[in-house]
Amino acid sequence: MNKKKVISLVVRYSVYGLVALFFFWAIRNHYFDYIFTESSTFWHLIKQHLQLVLVSSVLALLIAIPGGILVTRKSFRRAEWVVSNTVNLGQTIPSLAVLALMISILGIGFKTAVFALFIYSLLPMYRNTVAGIDSIDENLIDAARGMGMKPVQILFRIELPNAAYSILAGVRTAIVLNIGTAALAYVVGGGGLGVWIFTGIQLFDNGYLISGAIPVTLLAIFVDYLLRLLERLIVPEGSKPPQEM
Amino acid sequence: MEKWMKFLEVNSSRIFDLTIEHAILVGLAILVALLIGVPLGIYLTTNDYLAETVLQIASVMLTIPSIALFGVMIPVFSIVNQGIGFVPAFVALVLYAQLPIIRNTYTAIRNVNPQMRDAAIGLGMKPIQRLFRVEIPNAFPVIMAGIRTAVVINIGIGVIAAYIGAGGLGVLITQGISRGDNYLIITGSVAVAILAMIADGILLWIQKRFTPKSIAN
Amino acid sequence: MITFDKTTKTYEGNVTAVKGVDFTVEKGEIVVLLGPSGCGKTTLLRMVNRLESISEGKITIDGQDSMSLNQTALRRKIGYVIQSNGLFPNMTIEENTMIVPDLLGWSKKEKKERFHKLMEMIGLSGEKFGKRYPHELSGGQQQRIGVIRALAADPPVMLMDEPFGALDPIIREKIQDEFLQIQKEVKKTILFVSHDIDEAIKMADKIVLLRGGELMQYDTPSEMLVRPKNEFVREFFGKDRAIKSLSLHTIEDLRDMIGLAEFDDAIADTKTINVNHDLRNTLSMLLNQEADQVIVSDDDGNKLGAITIDIVQQYLHYEIKAKPAPVLEGV
Numbered sequence: 001m002n003k004k005k006v007i008s009l010v011v012r013y014s015v016y017g018l019v020a021l022f023f024f025w026a027i028r029n030h031y032f033d034y035i036f037t038e039s040s041t042f043w044h045l046i047k048q049h050l051q052l053v054l055v056s057s058v059l060a061l062l063i064a065i066p067g068g069i070l071v072t073r074k075s076f077r078r079a080e081w082v083v084s085n086t087v088n089l090g091q092t093i094p095s096l097a098v099l100a101l102m103i104s105i106l107g108i109g110f111k112t113a114v115f116a117l118f119i120y121s122l123l124p125m126y127r128n129t130v131a132g133i134d135s136i137d138e139n140l141i142d143a144a145r146g147m148g149m150k151p152v153q154i155l156f157r158i159e160l161p162n163a164a165y166s167i168l169a170g171v172r173t174a175i176v177l178n179i180g181t182a183a184l185a186y187v188v189g190g191g192g193l194g195v196w197i198f199t200g201i202q203l204f205d206n207g208y209l210i211s212g213a214i215p216v217t218l219l220a221i222f223v224d225y226l227l228r229l230l231e232r233l234i235v236p237e238g239s240k241p242p243q244e245m
Numbered sequence: 246m247e248k249w250m251k252f253l254e255v256n257s258s259r260i261f262d263l264t265i266e267h268a269i270l271v272g273l274a275i276l277v278a279l280l281i282g283v284p285l286g287i288y289l290t291t292n293d294y295l296a297e298t299v300l301q302i303a304s305v306m307l308t309i310p311s312i313a314l315f316g317v318m319i320p321v322f323s324i325v326n327q328g329i330g331f332v333p334a335f336v337a338l339v340l341y342a343q344l345p346i347i348r349n350t351y352t353a354i355r356n357v358n359p360q361m362r363d364a365a366i367g368l369g370m371k372p373i374q375r376l377f378r379v380e381i382p383n384a385f386p387v388i389m390a391g392i393r394t395a396v397v398i399n400i401g402i403g404v405i406a407a408y409i410g411a412g413g414l415g416v417l418i419t420q421g422i423s424r425g426d427n428y429l430i431i432t433g434s435v436a437v438a439i440l441a442m443i444a445d446g447i448l449l450w451i452q453k454r455f456t457p458k459s460i461a462n
Numbered sequence: 463m464i465t466f467d468k469t470t471k472t473y474e475g476n477v478t479a480v481k482g483v484d485f486t487v488e489k490g491e492i493v494v495l496l497g498p499s500g501c502g503k504t505t506l507l508r509m510v511n512r513l514e515s516i517s518e519g520k521i522t523i524d525g526q527d528s529m530s531l532n533q534t535a536l537r538r539k540i541g542y543v544i545q546s547n548g549l550f551p552n553m554t555i556e557e558n559t560m561i562v563p564d565l566l567g568w569s570k571k572e573k574k575e576r577f578h579k580l581m582e583m584i585g586l587s588g589e590k591f592g593k594r595y596p597h598e599l600s601g602g603q604q605q606r607i608g609v610i611r612a613l614a615a616d617p618p619v620m621l622m623d624e625p626f627g628a629l630d631p632i633i634r635e636k637i638q639d640e641f642l643q644i645q646k647e648v649k650k651t652i653l654f655v656s657h658d659i660d661e662a663i664k665m666a667d668k669i670v671l672l673r674g675g676e677l678m679q680y681d682t683p684s685e686m687l688v689r690p691k692n693e694f695v696r697e698f699f700g701k702d703r704a705i706k707s708l709s710l711h712t713i714e715d716l717r718d719m720i721g722l723a724e725f726d727d728a729i730a731d732t733k734t735i736n737v738n739h740d741l742r743n744t745l746s747m748l749l750n751q752e753a754d755q756v757i758v759s760d761d762d763g764n765k766l767g768a769i770t771i772d773i774v775q776q777y778l779h780y781e782i783k784a785k786p787a788p789v790l791e792g793v
């Protein structure tokens with residue numbers, strides 16, 4: 001084995017070691033105990049969290065992807081500039097603020113949180129849909145038109161398959177981000193695992209803090225991994241980027 | 246609108262202070278992230294195994310929800326009596342900034358035209374000369390793009406830091422939420438957005454100013 | 463048969479890319495659109511399958527006004543090949559090749575058979591390449607797939623926009639030869655854009671030479687070389703263009719194809735040259751009138767016949783364009 005490989009392995013296992021050490025330390029200090037002593041609350045919060053993410057992500061998906069497709073149609077090209085800049089500007093507003101501002105419109109509760117998360121998920125999905133479609137070589141579309149494909153056929157056979165990688169990456173980014181932002185739903189009374197995190201912060205109770213924070217983290221990492229697998233299945237073999245890191 | 250103007254007038258010095266606090270928190274975190282990330286990114290180009298490992302770890306790091314990472318920092322840093330305040334927020338921000346900086350440095354240096362590298366070798370440049378005269382100047386725009394991404398991400402995440410007592414513009418928003426005061430929330434948000442735009446603008450200017458003319462496009 | 467009738471194209475912003483062009487492409491012929499960059503070749507080509515609208519005049523295909531035809535149906539009957547091959551990265555080679563048959567609703571079996579037949583034509587194994595993706599093929603292979611994809615549904619007409627332009631010279635020549643071979647079999651009516659004079663001379667039954675959207679001359683390559691209609695045409699082909707192309711051939715080639723003239727022992731002022739001499743040198747010798755008669759001999763010094771300017775010109779006519787030997791007349 002060469003030296004470079006050894007360095008890489010040392011780094012990798014040191015990180016694993018640190019993570020293991022953290023868990024060991026947390027367990028020894030009983031920081032995970034609430035998950036078991038208040039397990040019904042825990043599962044309730046998880047369920048709420050997943051609902052927040054699922055509902056808002058699906059809504060965003062249904063708006064952002066068709067929106068991105070629509071904006072890249074020839075007749076709507078002019079609208080793209082306006083839409084894209086509006087959406088980009090939206091992104092500079094902090095997620096916490098989006099949530100907070102929704103209170104004055106929708107009041108406090110689950111719906112407010114869902115709506116804010118939905119708004120916040122639009123951008124990565126929309127942006128990657130547009131970027132994915134825009135990055136397709138003009139010549140491909142030209143060839144497709146030249147051989148007598150209709151616009152709908154071009155969309156479904158050429159544009160979407162070749163933009164799939166980018167679109168799905170946007171969806172993944174948005175959903176993972178969403179899992180994290182959903183942890184802030186607590187501040188608008190939307191529930192979710194954020195409830196324990198914020199309780200922990202406010203009460204200086206490390207148990208609540210860790211019992212909320214670690215599951216959210218694992219959820220985000222796990223969903224990210226799952227969606228990467230899904231990408232590998234869905235994206236057509238030939239239009240995957242040359243190498244993945 | 247009028248009420249809002251009045252509000253701004255009354256609170257202007259406080260808003261200014263919080264903005265500075267926010268900028269310092271993010272600025273220091275980015276500075277440290279740069280000192281770690283850029284050399285690391287450069288080193289990774291010489292070790293593919295390590296590159297894979299490090300980029301994987303950094304990309305997992307970026308998926309960790311911000312409030313969760315801040316949360317975890319509290320008990321960890323309370324071991325050294327720094328559980329609340331600047332330190333945990335600062336460390337979390339340094340971690341978040343790593344991926345864009347390391348990844349962009351690594352890819353940029355790796356993608357420097359091999360012919361250019363060969364030419365440099367042919368001219369008898371030593372590796373260190375090559376790095377500073379050929380590779381870094383050519384990789385500069387991409388590295389800067391990574392830094393800009395990191396800065397914009399951090400300014401946004403820095404808002405959440407208010408919840409763990411690290412101050413900054415997030416304070417306006419959290420107070421606005423607890424008091425149900427939309428002026429505070431909007432002012433905080435606008436200030437954050439403006440800060441992000443200014444920071445990005447300055448970095449973009451630096452990027453353009455110091456990019457060799459021949460490779461700017 | 464494709465007829466251009468005062469065809470004109472004006473883009474938005476008043477760029478007139480094609481100005482009142484008139485010519486007819488006969489069935490089964492290759493017509494090369496030739497001219498400097500920006501002279502309107504691509505535009506003219508793309509008006510045929512209506513990727514560009516026609517501003518004035520019309521284009522008729524087999525007597526039917528192209529604008530009166532259903533756009534999709536029209537395009538499916540016209541093969542279209544572009545320089546950047548336009549292969550779809552998300553589809554395998556087989557899917558790419560069979561896309562028009564697929565759109566036309568062919569059965570699985572028909573498509574499979576057709577695919578293998580086409581692959582055979584270009585000497586690639588359908589088994590081996592069918593399931594691969596475009597990026598796994600070389601540039602030359604990709605371009606050939608682009609060509610057979612256009613041929614897939616056996617369209618009577620083909621439009622080819624600098625189809626071999628991105629290939630390196632050696633591969634390009636090989637593919638040109640291969641394509642001419644295929645054309646002998648399939649006899650498509652082909653419009654072929656090129657900015658390469660040598661390619662045009664080689665591929666064309668007739669050349670349309672364009673300048674600034676206007677038709678300068680429409681003729682066979684040899685006519686155009688020998689009898690340019692105006693200064694532009696003359697300049698464009700260059701004074702030594704035809705001669706240049708002759709340097710690739712020897713007297714032997716000419717003798718195999720056309721035969722030599724009888725030599726006349728009575729003429730005193732003769733010169734003898736070897737049959738392996740290239741035609742370019744031979745021609746300059748003839749033009750310089752170094753002797754009244756030039757006799758060709760083989761390596762052993764046997765006199766094989768005489769060579770004249772006329773014969774070289776004839777040869778230029780036929781051989782350089784890879785056409786079958788003409789019936790010998792008056793030689």
Ligand SMILES: Nc1ncnc2c1ncn2[C@@H]1O[C@H](COP(=O)(O)OP(=O)(O)O)[C@@H](O)[C@H]1O
Binds near residue numbers: 503504506
């Ligand atoms: N879509 C377009 N809009 C405006 N002008 C165009 C367009 N396409 C081509 N042109 C112009 O028309 C002329 C002919 O272009 P083209 O047909 O592409 O030439 P060629 O294929 O011979 O290089 C050029 O001057 C070009 O700039």
Ligand SMILES: [Mg+2]
Binds near residue numbers: 503504505
């Ligand atoms: Mg062209």
